[in-house]
Amino acid sequence: MTDTLLRLNGVRVELDRGSTTIPLVREATLEVGRGEIVCLVGESGSGKSVTARTIMGLTQLDAAMRVSGTASFDGTDLFALPPVQMRRLRGRELAMVFQEPLSSLDPVFGVEFQLREALRRRERLSRTAERARLRECLAEVGIHDGDRVLRSHPHELSGGMCQRVMIAMALLARPRLLIADEPTTALDVTIQAQILELIDRLRTEEGMAVLLVTHDMGVAAELADRIVVMYSGRVVETAPPQEVLAHPAHPYTAGLLGSIPPMRGPRPQMLPTIGGSVPDPSRVPDGCAFHPRCPRAAAECSEQSPAFVPLTGGAVACWHPLVEESV
Amino acid sequence: MVHVVLTRLLAAVPTLLGVMVILFITLRLLPGDPTAAMLGGAEATPETIAALEAQFGLDRPVGEQFLMFMGDVLTLDLGTSYATRQPVGVMISQQIGHTLQLAGAAAVISAVAGIVLGSLAAIRRDGWLDAGIRVLSLVNTAMPSFWLGLLLIMAFAFGLGWFPATGTGSLAHLILPAVTLGLSAAGTVTRIVRNSVLEVLGENYVTALHAKGLRARTVVAVHVLRNAVIPTVTVVGIQLGALVAGSVIVETVFTRQGIGQTLVQAINGQDYPVIQGVVLVIAVIYVAINIVVDISYSAIDPRVRATVAR
Ligand SMILES: Nc1ncnc2c1ncn2[C@@H]1O[C@H](COP(=O)(O)OP(=O)(O)O)[C@@H](O)[C@H]1O
Ligand SMILES: [Mg+2]
Numbered sequence: 001m002t003d004t005l006l007r008l009n010g011v012r013v014e015l016d017r018g019s020t021t022i023p024l025v026r027e028a029t030l031e032v033g034r035g036e037i038v039c040l041v042g043e044s045g046s047g048k049s050v051t052a053r054t055i056m057g058l059t060q061l062d063a064a065m066r067v068s069g070t071a072s073f074d075g076t077d078l079f080a081l082p083p084v085q086m087r088r089l090r091g092r093e094l095a096m097v098f099q100e101p102l103s104s105l106d107p108v109f110g111v112e113f114q115l116r117e118a119l120r121r122r123e124r125l126s127r128t129a130e131r132a133r134l135r136e137c138l139a140e141v142g143i144h145d146g147d148r149v150l151r152s153h154p155h156e157l158s159g160g161m162c163q164r165v166m167i168a169m170a171l172l173a174r175p176r177l178l179i180a181d182e183p184t185t186a187l188d189v190t191i192q193a194q195i196l197e198l199i200d201r202l203r204t205e206e207g208m209a210v211l212l213v214t215h216d217m218g219v220a221a222e223l224a225d226r227i228v229v230m231y232s233g234r235v236v237e238t239a240p241p242q243e244v245l246a247h248p249a250h251p252y253t254a255g256l257l258g259s260i261p262p263m264r265g266p267r268p269q270m271l272p273t274i275g276g277s278v279p280d281p282s283r284v285p286d287g288c289a290f291h292p293r294c295p296r297a298a299a300e301c302s303e304q305s306p307a308f309v310p311l312t313g314g315a316v317a318c319w320h321p322l323v324e325e326s327v
Numbered sequence: 328m329v330h331v332v333l334t335r336l337l338a339a340v341p342t343l344l345g346v347m348v349i350l351f352i353t354l355r356l357l358p359g360d361p362t363a364a365m366l367g368g369a370e371a372t373p374e375t376i377a378a379l380e381a382q383f384g385l386d387r388p389v390g391e392q393f394l395m396f397m398g399d400v401l402t403l404d405l406g407t408s409y410a411t412r413q414p415v416g417v418m419i420s421q422q423i424g425h426t427l428q429l430a431g432a433a434a435v436i437s438a439v440a441g442i443v444l445g446s447l448a449a450i451r452r453d454g455w456l457d458a459g460i461r462v463l464s465l466v467n468t469a470m471p472s473f474w475l476g477l478l479l480i481m482a483f484a485f486g487l488g489w490f491p492a493t494g495t496g497s498l499a500h501l502i503l504p505a506v507t508l509g510l511s512a513a514g515t516v517t518r519i520v521r522n523s524v525l526e527v528l529g530e531n532y533v534t535a536l537h538a539k540g541l542r543a544r545t546v547v548a549v550h551v552l553r554n555a556v557i558p559t560v561t562v563v564g565i566q567l568g569a570l571v572a573g574s575v576i577v578e579t580v581f582t583r584q585g586i587g588q589t590l591v592q593a594i595n596g597q598d599y600p601v602i603q604g605v606v607l608v609i610a611v612i613y614v615a616i617n618i619v620v621d622i623s624y625s626a627i628d629p630r631v632r633a634t635v636a637r
Contacts, residue, residue, distance in 0.1 A: 053534070056538055058534055058537055058538060061537060061543075087537075087540055087542070087543075088540065089540070090537070090538055090539065090540035091538070091539045091540025091541070092540060095538070095539075096535075096538040098531060098534070098535055098538075100531050103530065103531040103532060104531050104532050104534075104535040105532055105535070106532045106536065106550050106554065107532070107554070107628075107629070107630060108550075108553050108554055108557075108627065108628055108629060109550070109553075110629070117539060117541060118539050121539060121540045121541075153629040153630070155629070155630050166535075169539065173539075173540070
């Protein structure tokens with residue numbers, strides 16, 4: 001694909017614990033095209049957040065983290081950039097929205113101050129022009145009493161309102177890639193839909209690409225141009241949503257679908273809901289990490305890690321995928 | 328806000344009353360005879376002694392003496408010194424400026440040293456700088472201030488001759504005592520600030536601030552410090568009160584004027600009114616600092632401001 005904005009290849013993130021290193025992300029390989037929404041899905045503990053923060057260069061701020069592989073953003077190798085230049089990309093080319101809106105704003109500063117900080121990363125305006133720009137941006141995210149919100153402190157706002165402010169803050173960067181890490185998990189169901197709709201609309205209006213992290217297959221199926229499934233620190237399947245829904249290739253993907261309410265379209269082949277949970281990064285099983293939980297596991301599954309092989313519109317890492325490999 | 332201050336002032340009354348009752352009783356239970364001190368070692372007939380006791384009310388029951396004392400305090404009269412026959416209020420007002428100057432300078436030194444060292448240690452967590460600062464603050468906390476004072480006198484007064492060893496008056500006279508007293512509190516402040524900064528560095532919003540592309544410097548200096556200072560304000564406030572009390576020792580070491588010196592002389596001379604007056608003033612300063620600390624919270628933390636306004 002020529003119009004790729006972000007390409008991760010074999011990204012690995014390890015936590016250096018002195019005597020041992022713990023792999024938090026073992027192999028993240030994915031692409032995000034310009035203006036595309038890519039959903040990164042997987043159970044909690046799969047390494048989605050670590051992957052997202054690594055793209056932003058945030059993981060690397062922790063001296064105990066070791067990052068390898070390549071992350072190419074519009075032709076720039078992010079991992080090769082000096083920290084100063086990586087910082088300059090944040091808040092301009094790259095922006096991020098987090099899972100916990102209430103704790104993601106500094107509690108002692110007002111909303112206006114924090115939004116101004118973000119705006120000034122992008123452009124220098126007069127104070128009145130700044131204020132107008134902030135009000136305009138808040139209106140874009142559906143906040144119409146902008147003046148009141150600007151005067152507020154984070155604790156005076158609801159979770160949904162804080163998340164809108166966070167999104168507005170990310171938009172002030174006018175990023176080419178927005179990374180949203182479970183932006184609605186902490187919110188009420190009704191607010192969730194509004195926020196997701198907002199992200200989808202802004203993607204269209206601003207033409208920015210979105211990497212949306214979620215553990216909800218339903219959300220992914222609804223919004224994504226492409227779904228990336230992650231398990232135990234590894235990307236195990238990527239495919240367009242209609243492919244994933246109709247023919248999930250990895251048994252884990254099928255399991256995720258089986259554990260969500262029925263969707264539009266043909267109901268996918270079901271597996272009995274997957275028992276157990278994601279292994280701790282310090283005790284990842286040999287071979288395919290999913291094999292102890294996999295109903296289709298065979299001898300080789302516990303011995304060797306399956307390679308990532310191409311498939312119609314995507315790829316899968318599995319010894320015994322649920323569909324024929326097209327090659 | 329006015330309401331808050333008034334409530335706090337009212338709440339302080341029992342505290343002050345308690346301090347004075349305990350002090351009053353303790354002084355009179357301790358062995359010794361204030362009239363002997365009044366006479367300055369001169370021989371006196373039993374009649375003279377009885378006359379002195381009657382003059383200062385020492386022949387009355389302790390309870391009555393206390394009520395008389397408290398009655399005087401309410402009219403802002405702290406009594407008359409047995410030794411100098413001067414009004415205690417006048418004695419204290421002549422000396423308190425020196426002490427407040429010393430404690431104030433020490434407070435600035437301990438706060439600046441504590442905040443700078445504490446946040447450096449936190450940012451360089453587990454590095455050699457952190458290790459060094461931690462050892463230093465531990466040694467500093469364990470070291471009595473009179474000893475530190477003597478070391479500083481030996482090094483900077485007798486050794487290098489940069490500052491006078493004793494006396495009061497100029498800035499040069501202030502530096503060694505202020506450093507001594509300031510450092511006596513700096514270790515504690517450093518440790519509190521370090522823990523507090525570490526805690527804040529782990530907060531989600533710090534990651535979010537980095538994600539905005541702010542400089543690491545800005546994140547720490549603008550956001551982390553202000554958040555980290557909130558829990559340290561209480562400790563610094565308590566330390567401040569302790570500094571006024573600690574000045575008693577430091578003033579003695581440096582033979583520096585101040586209410587500390589006044590207090591020590593009064594204790595040696597069993598000069599009850601002066602002892603009572605000085606302790607009462609120190610207690611009032613303590614209470615005042617606590618109220619200021621409470622108010623400063625709402626200046627720093629908007630969440631507190633909201634509850635105070637309500
Ligand atoms: N800073 C960290 N230190 C140690 N372990 C971490 C850290 N961040 C994440 N992990 C571990 O890495 C694994 C993946 O975490 P995460 O990326 O947050 O998962 P997800 O977002 O998919 O739920 C988890 O086991 C988590 O405990
Ligand atoms: Mg996560």
